[in-house]
Amino acid sequence: YSSDAVTGxxxxxxxxxxxxxxxxxxxxxxxxTLSIRNTDLSSPIMLTKVYYYDSLGxxxxxxxxxxxEINPLSSISYVVEEDDLRGGVGANFxxxxxxxxxxAQPIIESVMISAAQSQGISFVSEGRVIQSxxxxxxxxxx
Numbered sequence: 001y002s003s004d005a006v007t008g009x010x011x012x013x014x015x016x017x018x019x020x021x022x023x024x025x026x027x028x029x030x031x032x033t034l035s036i037r038n039t040d041l042s043s044p045i046m047l048t049k050v051y052y053y054d055s056l057g058x059x060x061x062x063x064x065x066x067x068x069e070i071n072p073l074s075s076i077s078y079v080v081e082e083d084d085l086r087g088g089v090g091a092n093f094x095x096x097x098x099x100x101x102x103x104a105q106p107i108i109e110s111v112m113i114s115a116a117q118s119q120g121i122s123f124v125s126e127g128r129v130i131q132s133x134x135x136x137x138x139x140x141x142x
Contacts, residue, residue, distance in 0.1 A: 008098035008133035011108045014125040015052070017080060017087040019112075028121065030112040031082040034063075034093050037075040040103040044069045048096045050078060055090030063093075070097075070106075082114060095127065105129075 013034060018027040038045050047070060050063040063078045070076055080087060095108050108127035114120065 006105065006132050007100075007102055008096070009105075009129045010131040011095045011097070011127040012130045013093040013095060013108055013110050013127040015080065015087060015091040015093055015110045016089055016112050016125075017085050017091055019089060019121075028114060028116075029082045029085065030114045030121070032080040032087075032091075033111045033113075034078040034080075034095070035075060035107070035109055035111060036070065036077070036095060036097075037107040038070040038072055038103075039106055040072050040099075042072055043099055043101055043103045044071050045097050045099045045103060045106055046070075047076070048098055049094065050096075051094045052080065052087060053092050053094065054086060055088035060086045060091070093127075098133065 015032045015034070016030055017032060018029045020026065021028045034050070036047065047064060047068045051059055052061045052063060054060050068076065080091075093110065097106060110125045111122065112125070113122040
């Protein structure tokens with residue numbers, strides 16, 4: 001594996017339930033999809049937490065009742081519906097995942113989209129690792 005292979009991470013993913021349009025009083029509501037893609041060719045990863053926070057850092061929703069395995073080259077998604085404005089413009093997901101062995105980093109991103117009359121908007125926010133569980137650190141703990 002390359003030097004960026006890890007055995008787990010906490011990933012921060014920016015999400016926008018709405019954005020401002022023309023001024024702070026006019027907003028455009030968005031549907032947000034959190035996409036988690038296991039890019040490893042042979043090993044599954046285990047999602048342990050998928051938390052949705054609002055602009056003030058308050059927990060809005062837990063999207064995962066129990067750990068969920070994602071098979072190699074497969075993906076899972078979670079949706080924040082267009083009329084769900086609880087998150088606000090500064091919302092985010094925290095995704096925590098683990099693997100038994102070093103694996104390729106999964107792709108974790110959010111896709112925001114909306115269309116009204118003849119106007120449409122869509123964009124992607126990439127997740128950023130804020131804490132890694134490196135495979136070498138496991139052997140140092142023994």
